[in-house]
Amino acid sequence: MTDRRAYLLMFVSVAAVWLLAVRLAGLPPLTLPPPSLVGQVLWDERATFAESALSTLSTALMGYAAANVIALALAIGALYLSWLEAFTTPWVVVLKNIPFVSLASLLIITMGSTILPRLIIVVLVCFHPLLANLNQGLKSADPVLVDRLRTLNGSRWEIFRHVLWPSALPYYLAAHEIAFTTSIVGAIVAEWFLSRQGLGHVLVKAMTEYRGDRIYAATLISSAMSFAAYWLCRWLGRRLTRWQRV
Amino acid sequence: MSKRFKAGPDILSRIHLAVAPGELVALVGASGCGKTTLLRMVAGLESTSDGTVEVLGTTAAKACALRQVGVAFQRAALVPSRTAVENVQLTLTITGKSSGHDPAQLLREFGLGDHLNAYPHQLSGGMQQRVNIAAALVHQPQILLLDEPLGALDEITRESMTEWLAGVLGRTRPTTLLVTHSVEEAVVLADRVVILSRYPGQIAYDLSVDLPRPRDIWGKPSEEFQATVRRVRSHLHAVLRATGL
Ligand SMILES: Nc1ncnc2c1ncn2[C@@H]1O[C@H](COP(=O)(O)OP(=O)(O)OP(=O)(O)O)[C@@H](O)[C@H]1O
Ligand SMILES: [Mg+2]
Numbered sequence: 043m044t045d046r047r048a049y050l051l052m053f054v055s056v057a058a059v060w061l062l063a064v065r066l067a068g069l070p071p072l073t074l075p076p077p078s079l080v081g082q083v084l085w086d087e088r089a090t091f092a093e094s095a096l097s098t099l100s101t102a103l104m105g106y107a108a109a110n111v112i113a114l115a116l117a118i119g120a121l122y123l124s125w126l127e128a129f130t131t132p133w134v135v136v137l138k139n140i141p142f143v144s145l146a147s148l149l150i151i152t153m154g155s156t157i158l159p160r161l162i163i164v165v166l167v168c169f170h171p172l173l174a175n176l177n178q179g180l181k182s183a184d185p186v187l188v189d190r191l192r193t194l195n196g197s198r199w200e201i202f203r204h205v206l207w208p209s210a211l212p213y214y215l216a217a218h219e220i221a222f223t224t225s226i227v228g229a230i231v232a233e234w235f236l237s238r239q240g241l242g243h244v245l246v247k248a249m250t251e252y253r254g255d256r257i258y259a260a261t262l263i264s265s266a267m268s269f270a271a272y273w274l275c276r277w278l279g280r281r282l283t284r285w286q287r288v
Numbered sequence: 289m290s291k292r293f294k295a296g297p298d299i300l301s302r303i304h305l306a307v308a309p310g311e312l313v314a315l316v317g318a319s320g321c322g323k324t325t326l327l328r329m330v331a332g333l334e335s336t337s338d339g340t341v342e343v344l345g346t347t348a349a350k351a352c353a354l355r356q357v358g359v360a361f362q363r364a365a366l367v368p369s370r371t372a373v374e375n376v377q378l379t380l381t382i383t384g385k386s387s388g389h390d391p392a393q394l395l396r397e398f399g400l401g402d403h404l405n406a407y408p409h410q411l412s413g414g415m416q417q418r419v420n421i422a423a424a425l426v427h428q429p430q431i432l433l434l435d436e437p438l439g440a441l442d443e444i445t446r447e448s449m450t451e452w453l454a455g456v457l458g459r460t461r462p463t464t465l466l467v468t469h470s471v472e473e474a475v476v477l478a479d480r481v482v483i484l485s486r487y488p489g490q491i492a493y494d495l496s497v498d499l500p501r502p503r504d505i506w507g508k509p510s511e512e513f514q515a516t517v518r519r520v521r522s523h524l525h526a527v528l529r530a531t532g533l
Contacts, residue, residue: 186363187367189331189361190359192352193331193358193433194382195383204367204382205367208368211369285407286369288410
């Protein structure tokens, strides 16, 4: 419950600072809009915002799903194919260290404004924590326990199901808390670069038109989405690893 | 047979040990002399460097395929997301045996009746070890390998568990290798006590224990029992002195 109070305190403080800043700064309303103006634009342009948010969310979700498939395939594959990890690690490390803004620029000039480059960007930003945590989780399995099941003639599948996967699960769930929200950020950045739709596009357009109210509105929506994603992952994660806290 | 890790020195050397069906052999020896390694080799988890290990008339690895091996290692190895009773049940699930003991009943007899549905992290080290032993016995294997199974238990629990082990092993009579640091425990449970020396681990003494069963010693140890304990202990000390410990 103190958790909840801390969040409440934060929201109240942000609102207070915002109102205070609007009063004290004396900037024009479209540069630093008061909350009422942002509420107004959210309501007036609700159809556009909803459509944009949906578009961003679907890009994020698709990219996120793809990232999960790739990370799971690589992590589980590496358990049984010893060369796989050695082969993919350099790729993963190098890709992670190319600034993804450069990659985004590269993708737009080669692929243009289709959904594919946006998906690739989302995959690139959120796939790494998933893979790293899965790998670590699978390695955290108790080797003595694995040995014990081997003496019972447990099959690879049984050992995976009863030992390796339960060990990896808490790590994997923790990765979702990070990666799922990252996928939304990734989708917005991708749209910012190469799209005529989505919240990223709304942001670029609002910026060139000096529409502070729209920037704030888009920020609120994307933060809310990201926040909701975070809480959803946390809630699911806690349900699935309830045994850890009894 | 003998055992080296990589190009290292022999850990175990010229081990020649035959255990008859239904016999219980206790292995004692200084820390690091290779007792765990020996057990792992019998369990098919470690290869031999020279010689062979034969279990149930076949190789150690193939013997595991018969699902007739039960192992409790030094450190309890339980699935953290399964309760005590589920951990014991897992052995039955994997071996596909529906006969054998009833997991809940077994745990009750181990004094864990109030903790059947506790997760490993909610159990003390000694309790985890008891679950670990239950998981090794529940499918009534023909071969039982116990590596200091009572190591983390307090004196009192240890005594009652030893008694209980003697009871259950006496009934089902699996062929058992038991590693222990307690000479009393070895003499209560074993048909033979094998003392290993160190660097390399070799069989220094192979002493048979010819005492009538049940060997109820915690009440009033008999003269013979005490004499046997003294005999084993003096041999053990001779070996430890000879290897500089
Ligand atoms: N995987 C390994 N690689 C290299 N050396 C090992 C390995 N496992 C064990 N050893 C060595 O083998 C020797 C015997 O180890 P082992 O665990 O069998 O001893 P132990 O008799 O069970 O000792 P303790 O009573 O302390 O459990 C030790 O010197 C140890 O360093
Ligand atoms: Mg040992």
